[in-house]
Amino acid sequence: MRLKELYKKKVLPQLKQDFDIKNDLAVPRLDKVTINVGLGPGLKDKEPKYKEQVVATLTKITGQKPVMTKARKSISSFKIRAGMEIGAKVTMRGNRMYDFVDKFINVVLPRVRDFRGIDSKTVDKDGNISVGIRESLAFPELSPEEINLVHPLEVTITTTANNRDEGFALFQYLGFPFKNK
Numbered sequence: 001m002r003l004k005e006l007y008k009k010k011v012l013p014q015l016k017q018d019f020d021i022k023n024d025l026a027v028p029r030l031d032k033v034t035i036n037v038g039l040g041p042g043l044k045d046k047e048p049k050y051k052e053q054v055v056a057t058l059t060k061i062t063g064q065k066p067v068m069t070k071a072r073k074s075i076s077s078f079k080i081r082a083g084m085e086i087g088a089k090v091t092m093r094g095n096r097m098y099d100f101v102d103k104f105i106n107v108v109l110p111r112v113r114d115f116r117g118i119d120s121k122t123v124d125k126d127g128n129i130s131v132g133i134r135e136s137l138a139f140p141e142l143s144p145e146e147i148n149l150v151h152p153l154e155v156t157i158t159t160t161a162n163n164r165d166e167g168f169a170l171f172q173y174l175g176f177p178f179k180n181k
Contacts, residue, residue, distance in 0.1 A: 003102040003174065004095065011173040018169060028127060028161035028170045033097045035062060036069075036089045036154045053149045054088050060141045062090045062100065103140075104155060105175050111138040117179035120168065127167020129176075130156045 007029065015027045037054050058066040066088040074082045092100055109115055112133060123129050132154045137144055161167035172178065 003105075004098040007098075007174065011170065014173055015166070015169060019166060028159050028166045030097060030101065030170075030174075031093075031158045031160050033092045033100055034089055034156045034158070035066075035092075036087060036156065037066075037151060038087045039085065050149055050151070051085070051088075053147070054151060057136050057142060057147070057151070058088055058090050058153075061136070061139050062092060063096065064090050064092065066090045101157065101174070105177070107140055108133070108138045109177060111140075113138075115177075117177050120178050123164055123168045123171065125164050127159045127161025127164055127170070128157060129167070129171060130154060 012024065012027055012029075015021065016024070019027075021027050035058060037058060039051055039054060055066055058064075067090070068085045069087040069089055071080050071082055071084045071086050074080060080086060109118075109131075113135065118129070118131060122131060132152060134152045135150050136142060136153055137147060137150060157171075159167050159170055161170060
């Protein structure tokens with residue numbers, strides 16, 4: 001709950017002042033966090049336990065059971081058929097989301113190998129950010145002894161910002177480690 005309190009006490013008034021917003025509800029805030037993992041190597045029969053490993057990893061990281069995503073249409077060059085499970089995702093909102101983002105900023109990103117900061121270009125035109133992590137071992141819940149298959153994952157943080165500048169300011173005030181230009 002540290003990040004939620006920081007948002008209410010420091011970030012909200014600062015954003016109101018910076019963007020000349022009168023109503024508290026119009027100020028940009030975090031809306032949801034989505035963690036996504038593709039099952040690319042697990043689609044072929046080379047890694048039969050890949051899907052179970054991904055589901056177990058996402059469950060440990062988030063405390064929620066992931067939802068399997070299915071292909072909407074067939075793609076013959078990738079040997080994907082419509083209705084095949086091709087990924088797993090978890091969506092978090094509310095207090096769990098704020099706790100996850102706090103852990104992501106202060107614990108996970110510093111543990112990522114060769115991390116030099118998030119590029120400011122990753123904030124899109126709607127004020128959302130997507131960060132890819134090559135190894136899920138950066139999360140403290142996972143121990144290297146238990147993990148047989150290391151897989152990448154993508155964390156997308158969606159905001160209620162109206163444009164890129166509002167979203168970027170929100171992430172800066174929340175303490176996201178951006179690269180210095």
